Amino acid sequence: MSFLALENVTKNYGDHxxxxxxxxxxxKGEFVVFVGPSGCGKSTLLRMIAGLEDITGGxxxxxxxxxxxxxxxxxxxxxxxxxxxxxxxxSVFDNMAFGLTMxxxxxxxxxxxxxxAARILQIEPLLDRKPRQLSGGQRQRVAIGRAIVRNPKLxxxxxxxxxxxxxxxxxxxxxxxxxxxxxxxxxxxxxxxxIEAMTLADRIVVLRGGIVEQVGTPTELYDRPANIFVAGxxxxxxxxxxxxxxxxxxxxxLTLRHPAFAGGTLTLDRDTxxxxxxxxxxxxxxxEHLHMDGPATLSLTVDFCENLGGATQIYARPDGGETITAxxxxxxxxxAGSPVGFRVAPEHIYLFDAQGKAIAAxx
Amino acid sequence: MSVDLFLPAFQTIMTxxxxxxxxxxxxxxxxxxxxxxxxxxxNAQSPWLRRPAATYTFAVxxxxxxxxxxxxYYGLGQxxxxxxxxxxxxxxxxxxxxxxxxxxxxxAYMAELLAGALRQLPPGxxxxxxxxxxxxxxxxxxVVLPQVYRSVLPAIGxxxxxxxxxxxxxxxxxxxxxxxxxxxxxxxTYAPFxxxxxxxxxxxxxxxxxxKVFGLLERRVAIPGR
Numbered sequence: 366m367s368f369l370a371l372e373n374v375t376k377n378y379g380d381h382x383x384x385x386x387x388x389x390x391x392x393k394g395e396f397v398v399f400v401g402p403s404g405c406g407k408s409t410l411l412r413m414i415a416g417l418e419d420i421t422g423g424x425x426x427x428x429x430x431x432x433x434x435x436x437x438x439x440x441x442x443x444x445x446x447x448x449x450x451x452x453x454x455x456s457v458f459d460n461m462a463f464g465l466t467m468x469x470x471x472x473x474x475x476x477x478x479x480x481x482a483a484r485i486l487q488i489e490p491l492l493d494r495k496p497r498q499l500s501g502g503q504r505q506r507v508a509i510g511r512a513i514v515r516n517p518k519l520x521x522x523x524x525x526x527x528x529x530x531x532x533x534x535x536x537x538x539x540x541x542x543x544x545x546x547x548x549x550x551x552x553x554x555x556x557x558x559x560i561e562a563m564t565l566a567d568r569i570v571v572l573r574g575g576i577v578e579q580v581g582t583p584t585e586l587y588d589r590p591a592n593i594f595v596a597g598x599x600x601x602x603x604x605x606x607x608x609x610x611x612x613x614x615x616x617x618x619l620t621l622r623h624p625a626f627a628g629g630t631l632t633l634d635r636d637t638x639x640x641x642x643x644x645x646x647x648x649x650x651x652x653e654h655l656h657m658d659g660p661a662t663l664s665l666t667v668d669f670c671e672n673l674g675g676a677t678q679i680y681a682r683p684d685g686g687e688t689i690t691a692x693x694x695x696x697x698x699x700x701a702g703s704p705v706g707f708r709v710a711p712e713h714i715y716l717f718d719a720q721g722k723a724i725a726a727x728x
Numbered sequence: 729m730s731v732d733l734f735l736p737a738f739q740t741i742m743t744x745x746x747x748x749x750x751x752x753x754x755x756x757x758x759x760x761x762x763x764x765x766x767x768x769x770x771n772a773q774s775p776w777l778r779r780p781a782a783t784y785t786f787a788v789x790x791x792x793x794x795x796x797x798x799x800x801y802y803g804l805g806q807x808x809x810x811x812x813x814x815x816x817x818x819x820x821x822x823x824x825x826x827x828x829x830x831x832x833x834x835x836a837y838m839a840e841l842l843a844g845a846l847r848q849l850p851p852g853x854x855x856x857x858x859x860x861x862x863x864x865x866x867x868x869x870x871v872v873l874p875q876v877y878r879s880v881l882p883a884i885g886x887x888x889x890x891x892x893x894x895x896x897x898x899x900x901x902x903x904x905x906x907x908x909x910x911x912x913x914x915x916x917t918y919a920p921f922x923x924x925x926x927x928x929x930x931x932x933x934x935x936x937x938x939x940k941v942f943g944l945l946e947r948r949v950a951i952p953g954r
Contacts, residue, residue, distance in 0.1 A: 417855050438861025450856035453951050454874045464860035467870075495952050515860075 367426075368393040368551050369414070369519060374423035376409055376575075383409055385575040386423070391553065391568070396545050399555045400562040400598070401572035407555045408523055410572070414553060415444050415521050428518055440519075443512030447524040449504045451496040451511075457483075458492040461510045475514075482513040485547065486540075502533045509544070522554040526561065538564060559599055563587070571595050593721035596649050602678065604715070605689045607648040611640050619716075621646060625683035627664040633711055639724075646724070649715030652678070655691035661706025662714075665689060667699045681705050733922045737913055741927050744909035747823065748934075751895040751905055754827045756888050759834025764873075766835055767842035781839070788836035794897050796833060801825040801901040826898035834891050841883045845876040878949055885942030889935045896931075906930060 367390035376384035384406045391397045399407040412418035414425055416437035424433045432440050451460050458479055459466075465475045483489045486506040496504055505525060512520060522541070526534045542565055545552055556562055562569050563583045571578040571586065571594075579591040583599075590596035596604050609623040612630050619640060620632045631648075640646070655663070665681035668688060679691045679699060691707055699705060718724045769781035788796070804810050804819050818824045849872060857867045877884075899908035910927040914920045 412855075415859055417858060436861075437858045442859070444856070444859045446852045446856060448850055448852040450850065450852035452853065452856075452871060452875070454878060454949075463870075467860065467862055467866060497951055511856075511860075 367391060368395070368428055369397075369553065370424075370426040371410075371414070372424045372426070374410070374413060374425065375421045376406070376413060376418065377421045382421075383575050384413070384421075387572075387575070387577055388423075389570055389577060389580055391551055393551055394549045396542075396552045396554065396565055396567045398562040398566035398569050399553065399572055400559055400569055401557065401578075402598075403557060405572040406575040407557075407572050411444075411521050411523055411553060411555045414519075415442055416440050417444075441517050442519040442521055443515050443517035444521040444523065445505075445508050445512050445525045447527055449496070449508040449528075451504060451507055453496050455495070456492065457488065457494050457496070457499070457507050457510075460496065460507055461492075461514050464511065464515050478514045478516075479510070482510040485513065485544070486510050501529050502537060505529065505537060506540075509541075513544075513548070517550065520548075520550055520552040522552065524555055524557070526556070527558075534561075541565060560601060563599070569599075571598060589723070590649075590715065591723055593647060593649070593717045596715055596717070596723070600651055600653075602652045602690050602692065605650045605652065607650070607687075607689075609646050609648050611642050611644040611646055613642055614640055621648065623648070623683070624686050625663050625665060625689065627661045627706065631662065631714075633714060633716075635716065635724075639718075645719045647717040647721070649717060650689070650709055651713065652690045652692045654709055654713035655689075655693075655707040656709070657691075657693055657697060657705070657707060659708040662709040663689065663707040665705050665707070667701055667703050667705050669701050670697075670699055672696060679705065681707075730919060730922060733917060733919045734926060737910070737917075737919070737923045737926045738930075740913040741906050741909050741923070741930060744904050744906040745930070747903065747905040748892070748895055748907075751823065751826055751830065751898055751903070752888070752892045752934075755830035755834060755895065756891045758827065758831030759838055759887070759891065760884070762831065762835035763838030763842055766839035767846060770839055770843040771846050785836040785839055788833055789840070793830065793833050793894055794900060797826065797829045797897055797901055800829045822898070822901045822903045825901060826895070826903050830891055830894045830898075833894065834887060837890075838880075838884070838887055841880050841887075842876060845879045846872065848879070849875060878951065881942065881946050881949065885939060885946070888938045888942070892931065892935060892938065 369391040371387055371389050374384055374387045375382065387410060399410060401407050409418055413420050416432065416435060420433055424431050426432065427440060427442065452463065455463065461479045461482060462475045465478065480489070483492055486509060488503060488506050488510060491499060491503060496507065499507065508525070526537050529537060538561060554565060566583055568580060568582055569586055570580050573594055579586060579595045586595060586599045590599060593606065597606070607623050607625055609621040612620040612622040614637045617634055617637065618632055619635045619637045620630050622630050665683055668680040668682055670680070671678040677693050677696055679693055680688050681691065682688045716724045766781050766785065769777040770785065772778050801822060810816060810819060853871055853875070854867060857871045862870065895905060896907040898905050899911055904912070906927055910923050914923050917923070
């Protein structure tokens, strides 16, 4: 039986439906990440799990119990907020101990739990300080510590790293992953940063406009996106999309037409059911799958290049077409306006129908 | 200007010092006590709480304190139900009327300050408390008010000085506090300049004392760091 289950959960603000029948489950000890663009409902969904937001319809279950109308305090969940939400008038120790103090936990037990959490998070020297005397990373650790001391069944993280600088974000990402490994508790984590999602998650829930677009492991989402939205959202740099049309269809083979293709067409071994000549098909190509060796799949003209140190980001385009991004290792000598060819392995060519659904997924 | 009048003026004015202090402190405490529920009502979701509180603060802040004092002292006595009520022994006293009016006036100003500070509190603070299992009262006492009062403490220090200055109007309804005592001295000596110079100096010192006390209090509860 699932540890956390959302069953057809909806949320309305007046006539405006922000969560539109979301269902999903998480197993005990799993790290689940809700990811999606701003305003997609991921934070609202998390707050509904926490009990901080009323549920319009559907049910939330935690550890086999329906908690839809249960007070936040009784759900045995701990939440880490984007703003940290530390109490400025209390010391770090008091902030971490606060929840335990309010439920009359014995002082020795409070001290033991706070010190243990502080040791795990390496904030023992900070226990006497006030939040304003701490850096962003230290504040975030205290916020996590406040959650740890309660021994919750479920951890909820609401974009906890978005206020930190890039270097600290990477460091804290590793810390959270390590924390999950050591505690083994179920964690639900909200972010709009797909790198965070890919690196932390056991499973990712991709949301858009209050609906679930796809649920899967990071690898599944990267290799087999269900639609154009997921394909474009997962992966950095973003997947390239080419609006092509079907030139011809033969059993098990599909020929597509686009000025970017070497020779103007591209033939693929794919399941062609439901496709006819003239049909619109979007081709998806990940920048890291475009190689400069071997026979060219794409024939383009260099627009400009960005030197990233160990790699080069190349922006190129076909005659009169949209820009295509490629990532090449090293520092290839490419002048603006010069021709460039890219080879793409057939299994790395993604196809989407006119509705944006993945078709004939790469084998 | 007659320097000889300074000492007798000082002695006469000081007969009202205790009353000035009583009116100031009592009105200030009353104002603070009433301000918090008013501020909470001002920010309440229910219009049944919010609108009356907003109307009250609008009316009190928008009209002169002296007019309010006259309305309470002279006006309430016109109402038979009040004259027959248990409150009449209090409301017939000019001192109590002054304390009540100045306190109610202060409450309106303080309520707006507190309501603003409550609105400034990040919502995450309350939500974190809810997630930690705090009830409404515990949230208010342990999380909200310590932060709100820290942020408005300079304004509270300012408010007690304003209340002290407001207490001078009590002399208009026969209260012999410092300004009342000064006025009677002027009618005897025809020396308004000397008299009110002394009165002003005493008020200034009293205001400075209040300022110092609240300055120390601010430093005491200040949160270290950025």
